[in-house]
Amino acid sequence: MTGTTPDTSGTTPGTADAEPPEPFGARLRRALDDRGPLCVGIDPHAALLSAWGLDDDVAGLERFTRTVVDALAGQVAVLKPQSAFFERFGSRGIAVLERAIADARSAGALVLTDAKRGDIGSTMAAYAAAYLDPGSPLFSDAVTLSPYLGFGSLRPALDAARSAGSGVFVLALTSNPEGAEVQRATAAGGASVARTVLGHIARENAGAAPLGSVGAVVGATLGEAGVDLAVNGPLLAPGLGAQGATAEDLPRVFGAAVRDVVPSISRGVLGRGPSPAALREAAARETGRLRAVLG
Numbered sequence: 229m230t231g232t233t234p235d236t237s238g239t240t241p242g243t244a245d246a247e248p249p250e251p252f253g254a255r256l257r258r259a260l261d262d263r264g265p266l267c268v269g270i271d272p273h274a275a276l277l278s279a280w281g282l283d284d285d286v287a288g289l290e291r292f293t294r295t296v297v298d299a300l301a302g303q304v305a306v307l308k309p310q311s312a313f314f315e316r317f318g319s320r321g322i323a324v325l326e327r328a329i330a331d332a333r334s335a336g337a338l339v340l341t342d343a344k345r346g347d348i349g350s351t352m353a354a355y356a357a358a359y360l361d362p363g364s365p366l367f368s369d370a371v372t373l374s375p376y377l378g379f380g381s382l383r384p385a386l387d388a389a390r391s392a393g394s395g396v397f398v399l400a401l402t403s404n405p406e407g408a409e410v411q412r413a414t415a416a417g418g419a420s421v422a423r424t425v426l427g428h429i430a431r432e433n434a435g436a437a438p439l440g441s442v443g444a445v446v447g448a449t450l451g452e453a454g455v456d457l458a459v460n461g462p463l464l465a466p467g468l469g470a471q472g473a474t475a476e477d478l479p480r481v482f483g484a485a486v487r488d489v490v491p492s493i494s495r496g497v498l499g500r501g502p503s504p505a506a507l508r509e510a511a512a513r514e515t516g517r518l519r520a521v522l523g
């Protein structure tokens with residue numbers, strides 16, 4: 229022991245651009261206005277590969293992913309590849325994810341990589357380098373983060389996102405029923421864990437216009453959120469479709485914050501493939517439903 233405080237803060241990657249990049253929140257707001265509120269998840273489940281007539285191998289993964297990107301990246305505001313389904317194939321799966329991120333961004337979609345990263349600050353800096361450094365092959369418009377090592381441990385990613393013009397979505401009230409035992413528990417200070425996380429997010433976004441770049445993940449399945457969701461940032465709402473939530477549930481869950489909701493569907497759209505036209509039609513139908521409810 230040296231008696232010094234352990235260094236868990238890490239270093240923050242950044243760029244020295246004179247002209248700061250346009251913040252993610254502004255880019256997202258424009259994409260939602262132009263293309264509609266829908267985020268489509270790219271989740272190549274083994275069962276979906278099979279339903280599409282593909283083998284559960286890297287070639288099947290690649291064909292599936294390329295089909296979704298080619299069909300939807302020019303149409304929907306946000307594509308959300310779920311990293312786990314690529315990681316399960318090792319380095320060759322990650323290569324497919326890298327290509328999907330680059331191709332989707334080139335075609336005009338914002339890419340939110342769903343990786344749910346969270347660790348002590350020094351390791352968080354490495355995750356930030358992986359997803360939020362513009363020089364990284366996995367560089368994304370935004371990434372999902374887990375705050376359960378303490379919101380402050382996410383600082384390297386928050387700083388990296390700000391300097392790159394990227395965003396982060398921090399888990400607050402997840403769509404799965406098991407999340408409540410942690411997220412509804414009382415944190416030090418007396419508020420629930422979720423309320424504490426949402427408070428941190430609101431402070432990160434203070435003064436940002438038209439929308440902050442630090443988002444929250446709040447499930448569409450909750451029935452009622454039961455906490456103040458006014459964080460001046462986007463609210464990613466997974467749970468539509470396969471998990472049972474519908475567009476009509478959103479106003480009740482999100483209240484006045486519903487204008488900042490980014491509803492996300494994976495299996496509910498992907499199950500319509502492999503026809504690109506059917507995928508596009510499913511996404512257009514979901515977008516129409518959401519617009520009818522969200523305005």
Ligand SMILES: O=c1ccn([C@@H]2O[C@H](COP(=O)(O)O)[C@@H](O)[C@H]2O)c(=O)[nH]1
Pocket residue numbers: 269271310342401402403404445446447466467468469470471492493494495496
């Ligand atoms: O609270 C959360 C956070 C993330 N997810 C992810 O979203 C998709 C949902 O897929 P569906 O097929 O539309 O159910 C998946 O990648 C989850 O890991 C979530 O569901 N809930």
